[in-house]
Amino acid sequence: MTDNLTGAPELTITPGGSDSQTRLGTIARHRHWLVGGGIIAVITLLGLAVPYLVSSKFNMGLVLDGVILAFLALSIGFLARHLGLISLGHTAFFGGAAYTVGIGIGRWSMTPTVAFVVAVVVGTLLALIMGVLVVRSTGMTFLMLTLALGQALYQFSTQRIAIPWTGAHDGLQIDLSGGTFLGLTQKSMMNAALFWPVAWVLLMVCALWLWITGRSRFGTVLEGIRENEERMRFSGFNTDLPRLIAFVVSGCVASIGGALFALNAAYVSPELLSFTKAGDALTAAIVGGLGVLAGPIFGAIVYVLAQSRFNTSGNLHLYTGIALVLVLMFLPGGILGSLEKWVRGRLSRRRQATPPSTSEPSSPEDQS
Amino acid sequence: MTIFEGRGLSVRYGAVKALTNVDIALEPGLVHGVIGPNGAGKSTFIDGLSGRARVSSGVVTFNGEDITARSPRWRRRHGIARSFQRTSVFNSMTVRHQLEMVAERNGESDLASLVDTLGLAPVMDRVCSEIAYGTQRSVDLALALIGDPKVVLLDEPCAGLVQDESVRMLQHVRDICREREVAALLVEHDVEGVFRTCDRITVLNLGEVLASGEPAEVRSNPAVVQAYLGSAA
Numbered sequence: 001m002t003d004n005l006t007g008a009p010e011l012t013i014t015p016g017g018s019d020s021q022t023r024l025g026t027i028a029r030h031r032h033w034l035v036g037g038g039i040i041a042v043i044t045l046l047g048l049a050v051p052y053l054v055s056s057k058f059n060m061g062l063v064l065d066g067v068i069l070a071f072l073a074l075s076i077g078f079l080a081r082h083l084g085l086i087s088l089g090h091t092a093f094f095g096g097a098a099y100t101v102g103i104g105i106g107r108w109s110m111t112p113t114v115a116f117v118v119a120v121v122v123g124t125l126l127a128l129i130m131g132v133l134v135v136r137s138t139g140m141t142f143l144m145l146t147l148a149l150g151q152a153l154y155q156f157s158t159q160r161i162a163i164p165w166t167g168a169h170d171g172l173q174i175d176l177s178g179g180t181f182l183g184l185t186q187k188s189m190m191n192a193a194l195f196w197p198v199a200w201v202l203l204m205v206c207a208l209w210l211w212i213t214g215r216s217r218f219g220t221v222l223e224g225i226r227e228n229e230e231r232m233r234f235s236g237f238n239t240d241l242p243r244l245i246a247f248v249v250s251g252c253v254a255s256i257g258g259a260l261f262a263l264n265a266a267y268v269s270p271e272l273l274s275f276t277k278a279g280d281a282l283t284a285a286i287v288g289g290l291g292v293l294a295g296p297i298f299g300a301i302v303y304v305l306a307q308s309r310f311n312t313s314g315n316l317h318l319y320t321g322i323a324l325v326l327v328l329m330f331l332p333g334g335i336l337g338s339l340e341k342w343v344r345g346r347l348s349r350r351r352q353a354t355p356p357s358t359s360e361p362s363s364p365e366d367q368s
Numbered sequence: 369m370t371i372f373e374g375r376g377l378s379v380r381y382g383a384v385k386a387l388t389n390v391d392i393a394l395e396p397g398l399v400h401g402v403i404g405p406n407g408a409g410k411s412t413f414i415d416g417l418s419g420r421a422r423v424s425s426g427v428v429t430f431n432g433e434d435i436t437a438r439s440p441r442w443r444r445r446h447g448i449a450r451s452f453q454r455t456s457v458f459n460s461m462t463v464r465h466q467l468e469m470v471a472e473r474n475g476e477s478d479l480a481s482l483v484d485t486l487g488l489a490p491v492m493d494r495v496c497s498e499i500a501y502g503t504q505r506s507v508d509l510a511l512a513l514i515g516d517p518k519v520v521l522l523d524e525p526c527a528g529l530v531q532d533e534s535v536r537m538l539q540h541v542r543d544i545c546r547e548r549e550v551a552a553l554l555v556e557h558d559v560e561g562v563f564r565t566c567d568r569i570t571v572l573n574l575g576e577v578l579a580s581g582e583p584a585e586v587r588s589n590p591a592v593v594q595a596y597l598g599s600a601a
Contacts (some may be wrong), residue, residue: 220461220469227458234418234456235470235511236444 004108017060036211042202043294051193062308064192064264066301067199071206071257072281073288073296073303077249078210080290082222083246085138089146092153093251095273097123097258099157102172102268103165110180111248112189112263119259120252126153126253127251128244135243138229147275154273171269173263195264202260203297206253211293213249222246282321287327289334371396371551372417372448372519377426379409379416386412387402387575394519394551399542401472401566401583402555405596409575410555412451417553418450419443430519444474447518451511453555455504458517459497463488463507466496467514474515486510486540500592504534509537513564520545521553526561534558563587571596 054060072094079085097119104115134145157166166172176186181198188194213219224232225239232239257301262268280303281296288299310319320337372394379387387409394400404410415421417428419440428436430448438446458466467488471479483489486506492497497509505525512520525541526534537560538554545552555561562569563583570580571592578596579589586592 217469217472220465223461224458224466224469227460228456230420231452231456231458231511233440234420234450234452235442236441236473236515238441 009024022251023106024262027138036215037208040211041206042205044201047200047204048197050200051196054193055292057192060192060196062304063301064196064199066304067196067297068256068257068261068264069281069284069304070203070297070300071260072254072277073285073300074210075253075257076205076281077285077288077290077293077296078152078253079246080285081293082103082214082226083217083243084226086143086282087141087244087247087250088275088282089134089150090123090251090254090281091273091275091277093123093127093254094258094261095157095268095270096126096153098262098268098272099166101259101262102174103177105174105176107165108226109230112176112181113179116259116263119262120255123255123258124248124252127248127255129310130242131247131251131317135240147278150273150278151276154270154275157270157273163187166268166270169266169270174266176263176266186266190266191261192264195260199264202256206256207293207297210253212248213246214293217306218242219246220230246323283324285334287324287334289337289340291333291334291341294355295334295336302335336358369396371431372530373429373585374413374443375415375429377413377416377428378424379412380424381419382500384459385422385575387416390570390572390575390577391580392417392553392570394553396518396549398567399545399552399554399565401552401560401569402561402572403557403559403569403596404572404578408572409542411497412445412575413572414521418448418521422452426542444517446462447516448521449512449515449519450521451508451516451523452453452524453523455501455508455528457496457504457507457511457532460494460495462495463499464492466507467492467510470514474517476516479514482513482544485544489573489587505533506540509540512537515548515549519548521555524557525553526556526558531553534561538562540564541544541598579585 035158050063051060054063075085075093076090079087098124100119102116104110105112110118130146130149133149134142137145138244156162158168162168176189181189184194184198214222221232221237221242224235224237225242229239241244250306258272261272281300284299284303286299287298287303288297289295306323307316307320310316313319327334333341370393374390374392375386377390378385389407390413392400392413400411402413406539412421416423419438423436423517426436426566426567427434430446432444435443435446461469467479467483470476476482483492488503488506488510491503498503499507505528509522509525512522522541526537538556538558541552541554542565544550554562554566566583568581569583569586571578571586571589573595579586579592580591
C-alpha cells in the first residue's frame, strides 16, 4: 500500500501486461513521433522549392506575406484548438515585436539579428503580461479582454507621446543597412525569394514546436482543461498555469512572425497592432481549418492570395465575405479540416468493410 | 477513527441558507450515506466539503488539520476526491487517455485492477462521448478513485442509472471502499440503495440534519419516518 503513495509508478493497464507488450507500446508511441516529425521535415524541404516554382516577383511577395500572416494564424489557431480560446489580442505580440525591431535598429543601433532576438523576447514578455491578466477568463470574456488589451496597445502607438518611438500613423521606416540577418543583407531581406527560406523554415520550426507541445503530456492536460476545467481541478491539476504557458508559447510564435515582417518590409505601421490584423489571421485560420495544425498555415497563404485577387476586382470585402460564408456553410471544419474528415471517413469505412482477422469472444460479464 | 470531519457547516447562497450547522465524521473503510428530499442541501453539503462552495461557517478537517480554506486541487492532491451528480468526464478523450492522465498526476499504481473492478476494460480505447451513459458514470467514479484517495465524496453516482446498474454501482462503491480502506460519503436519491450499502446514514431536510446514525436506527427514527420515508419504511 505504501508503495502506491511514493514515487511515480509505471502504468500498465492491460491486465497481465508483459514486458514485451510494454515495449511494443513504447515503439508504437515513438513511431507516432517519428511519422509526425518526418511529415513536417518533408513539407519543410518541399516548401524550400517554392521560390523556384513561383516565377513572378509579385506572386512570390504574396506567398511570403501569406507565410508571415501564417505565424499569427498558427498562434491564434493553437489556442483555439487546444484550449478553445479565441484571442484577438495576438496582434500586440506580432506588432509589438515588429516595432521592437524598428526601434531597436533605429534608436539603439542594434544589428538586425540582435533586434530580431530582442523583438521575440519583448513580444513573448508582452504575451506573459497579457496572459497573466486574461488567462483566468474563458469564452466571450477572454475574447473581449484580449481585444481590449490589443486595441489599447494600438491606441498607445498612435498617441502623441509615442510619436518619437513609433511615428504614430506615419509608421516607422527601418534602415537595415547596418548589418545582416542570418547572412542576408538589406537587399536580400527585402527580396521575397531570398527571404523565403528563413521565413519558411522558422514557420516550420514553430509548427513542429506547437505540434510537439500539443501531443505531449502537457498537451493532454490542455485538452483536459478545454474539455472540463472543473474536473481537472478536482483531479488535482493546476489549470491556470498550463493556460498561461500555452498563451505565452503562442504569443512567442506570433512575435517571431512580427519580427520577420519588420525585417522583410523594413517598415512598421500601427495597422500591425490593429484588431483588423487579428481578424485577418483568425479568418485565415478558420478558412484553413482550426482543428488541424496545418490549417492556419494553409489558410493564411490562401487568404493572402485570394485577398489580392479580390482586391484587383475592386470588391475586396464583398468577395471576402462571400468566400467566408461559403467555407463556413459547406466546409465547416475549414478546407484542411474538411479534407481530413473526409479522408478519415473513407479510411474507417474501408476498415469496417474488411472483417477483422480474429473475432474476440465476448466475456459473459459484458452481457450481464 | 475519524479521518475527515465537517463540524457545524453552513453554506449560504446570498440570503438563502442552503445548509445550516451540519456535522459529519467519516472513517476509513466505511460508507456514510446522506439522503434527503430534493432541495435538502445534499449537493451543497458535498460542495462545501470538497471546496466547490464557500463555507460560511464551520470547519472541515482532514487528519485533524483544518482544510476549510484549501483549494479543490490541494484536497485532491492530499487524498480527498469527489465525483459529480452530472456526469463529469472528458468527453472527447478515450477512456484510457483520461484515466492515464489522472493516474499520472495522482500516482495510481494499480489502474488495471480498478479498471477491471468497474468493468471498463472493454471500452478503454473508445471515446468517452460514444460509450453508454451507465459506463460514463463508472468512468466518473474511476476518475475519483484513482490515486488511492483516503476520502471520496460521491454525489449521486447512480443518477440516471436503471435499477440493475444502480445496484451494481453501489456494490462497487462498497467493495472498493472496504478493499482500499477509503472513507466514503455517498449522497444518493435511491433510499433503499443507501440503506443497503451504507454503514452510517445522515438524513438532511431543508439544510439541517434530521437524523444521523446506523441504518436501522435511522429507519426507525420517528422524525425521519414522518418527514421523509413515509409508509415506505
